Amino acid sequence: MQIRLNVNGVPYETDDVWEGESLLYVLRERLGLWGSKNACEQGECGSCSVLLDGELVCSCLVAAGQAHGRQVVTVEGLGDDGRMSAVQEAFVAAGAVQCGFCTPGLVVATEDLLRHNPAPSDLEIREALAGNLCRCTGYEKVLDAVRAAAGMGR
Amino acid sequence: MDFHYPRSWADALALKAEHPEAVPIAGGTDVMVELNFNRRRPAALLDISAVPELAQWDRADGHLRVGAGVSYTRLVRELGPQLPGLAMAARTVGSPQIRNRGTVGGNLGSASPAGDAHPPLLAGRASVELASVRGTRLVPLDEFFTGPKRSVLAADELISAFVVRPAPGPEQFCKVGTRNAMVIAVASFAVSLDPERGRVGTGIGSAAPTPRRAGGAEEFLEAELAAAGMWQRPRPLPGPVLDRFAELVTASASPIDDVRGTAAYRRHALAVMARRALSWAWADLMRN
Secondary structure, rough: OOEEEEEEEEEEEEOOOOOOOEEEHHHHHOOOOOOOOOOOEEEEEEEEEEEEEOOEEHHHOEHHHHHHOOOEEEEHOOOOOOOHHHOOOOOOOHHHOOOOOOOOHHHHHHHHHHHHHHOOOHHHHHHHOOOOOOOOOOOOOHHHHHHHHHHHHO | OOOEEOOOHHHHHHHHHHHOEEEEOOOOOHHHHHHOOOOOOEEEEEEEEOHHHHEEEEEEEEEEEEEEEHHHHHHHHHOOOOOOOHHHHOOOOOOOHHHHHHHHHHHHHHHOOOOHHHHHHHHHEEEEEEEOEEEEEEEHHOOOOEOEEEEEOOOOOOOEEEEEEOOOOEEEEEEEEEOOOOOOOEEEEEEEEEOOOEEEEEEEOOHHHHHEHHHHHHHHHHHHHOOOOOOOOOOOOOOHHHHHHHHHHHOOOOOOOOEEEOOHHHHHHHHHHHHHHHHHHHHHHOOO
16 A cells, blocks of 8 residues: 655655554655664564654554554654754763663653653653663663753753 | 555444454554564454544433543543543553553453453443444443453444443552553452442453453442441441452452463452452542
8 A cells, every 4th residue: 555644744655565564664664764663563662652643652553554644753853953852962961872772762752751741750750651661771861861851941 | 455444433334344354453552463473464454543433532311422442541631530440440551652542442342351441341330332334232341241352242343432420439440460561460450339329340350251340249348338328427348348348359250370370369469459449449438
């Protein structure tokens, strides 16, 4: 099937999409947007998190056809003119990145959190990021980064 | 594989009648996992996520009718005060990403014994609205499930909504798992109290081939509370009443050993949760 969607403000059209493939597959394998990571393919790890019409979702659980005509924001779409967003800067500054595989998902989930709740409590941060697994950092530096990004007014 | 994407409820029903083999997909939190892991290759997908009628809820004749496509996130935000037990369960579903996409309709359609929405809906005596081009029928939830991942849903039917009374009193939900987020219940339990009618509702999850009510426990507690005049003058529940209630809840379960837990552990956990959930709900009642 043919899919038309807007990713990070850019309209895309892609043909021969298999009806059962995921939005994540479309992003990575058809559009060459490798920021969203493919790990668990069952919504457990959050590393494929994107915003679909402004809503935080696991792109591995969205059927390609369900993204037809929709707006998608991936980690590549954060920040302006090649400059990192405040959340991305905070992750770098706090040392919240080790192997980096979970980082795009955590950054997108943090952007989503701070859009809805600019001054989250620690409990709210933990709940908001509960669907993003990191096996390196132990999360402490991630929490530091989110607090710092919130403090900067994002 | 075919991909059907109706934009209205009438079209969705017509497509389901024409293609009964088509698998309905809304949030995709179950269906996409099966596709991603090659566990299932349906001939067609029926994407009902853009059917506006399914995303609506309303209140009429003292009942809430909640469209099958309302997400857990919206349920918590928009219906939390009216359906507190279901909202508690909804908060334990997956993660924000999953709650944004997942729907109660999908939970019912998957008919997993571990579905988080099922115990509070059973406790609230909810019904499921099933629709096809042949018409619409309302099935009490305790007659909906027929086995693990099986229900009375016919091949040409879609789940349109669930219908339930707004909570008539305190409700509680408990769930045991390995962590708070992203967990399939090892066992779960819900209780709903209706002081006006003197009724008690219960729901057991992950401890039988289907979600089910604990009818013996409901009848026992209703009789005890009525005999002691406790609905009119709530006093702390005597220990032996709590113990017997927990025992009867456990007796209604028929759990198995599996990767998530043993049958013995599930029985033990159910007894603890039944006692706790009832104590909390009763404390809420005494406060008001």
